[in-house]
Amino acid sequence: MAADKVILLDFYPSMFGMRVRVALAVKGVEYEYREEDLSNKSQLLVQSNPVHKKIPVLIHNGKPVCESLIIVEYIDEVWNHNSPLLPSDPYQRAQARFWADFIDKKMYEVGKKVWTTKGEEQEAGKKEFVGILRQLEAELGDKPFFGGESFGFVDVALITFSTWFHTYETLGNFSIEEHCPKLIEWVQRCMEIGDVAKALVEPNKIHEFALALKTKFAAN
């Protein structure tokens, strides 16, 4: 794989982009990281993802792959010599895809309600958010990881949202640990994996980014 040229078009606070960074790190794939300015997207981004024009895009030997979960699955299939992310059993694979899809359908939108709204809307958002986390906690059960004994596809899909937990908690004025202690233990377990921890952005940097974005919204 020495001749592989891998480029990632990304934006540092994105939980979707971070999934790709985590997957590449876990697999030990070297790549060139290119930060995108989303208010002035590069020609390469627009050409590589003409349909959605969104990050992340993985460009592998000149061929672009788009949509974070599809990229993670692609990485798992191409670099299949170590750290399998999806299980080999078809039923377990379907279950992993189901929960990753659930995270995709729920977490971002509901999380946004928690940190960008106020009053009753925010309270409703927090309730819904905690409900989603509880469903995920129930799915985790007593396993160390969503993937069972090892860090897998659903773990990749969800762990990047943990970098936003501090922001949700601070701007939403609540404690996730109080509602979902086992999920926070799972986050801590994931952070003990060096490759995972290194690929994730510091929660304080996410908080700074979120505050700057709120200020910008308020000024408009």
Add this chain to the structure above:
Amino acid sequence: MAADKVILLDFYPSMFGMRVRVALAVKGVEYEYREEDLSNKSQLLVQSNPVHKKIPVLIHNGKPVCESLIIVEYIDEVWNHNSPLLPSDPYQRAQARFWADFIDKKMYEVGKKVWTTKGEEQEAGKKEFVGILRQLEAELGDKPFFGGESFGFVDVALITFSTWFHTYETLGNFSIEEHCPKLIEWVQRCMEIGDVAKALVEPNKIHEFALALKTKFAAN
């Protein structure tokens, strides 16, 4: 596979449910079809899909699989002896997943605008809908199927929407063929595959269903 017990919980006009029927038909899998009353869902549906409580659900030897594209991929992995739906090359697999996901994100919601709204909203919906179909037509290009020489994953994902084309056209007062003649040729090619044609609901039945639903909405 003689001992396999396969049950499908479904609702006949659903383009998502029909995907599973098409995939099972193409693979030659025998199954028990159970029609759901969505206003009074069965205990089995609620227990089998407690997160979304939606059809389709495939129950294979007592184990439920949910979400149509995930079910189709599961069927492709379990009954892998004939008619492969996803290509074997990782890059082509990622491309197929991308387009199936695009169809999921766009077609249902925008199609709904076409047949349930009026006036300017409907005109905007039609324009958006034709734009989506044109993107799909461009992706099809000169290939006989989205899967290349044979009917594949993206073909399964999209063909079930063709049963609604007559409804979109009649209630939206426009012609899809006029805008996307190559896509209509693709529909005709798919309909020449006996297993596919037999698994799809007659466009007239869909139209009757849509009219009944419109009447019900108007009465409320």
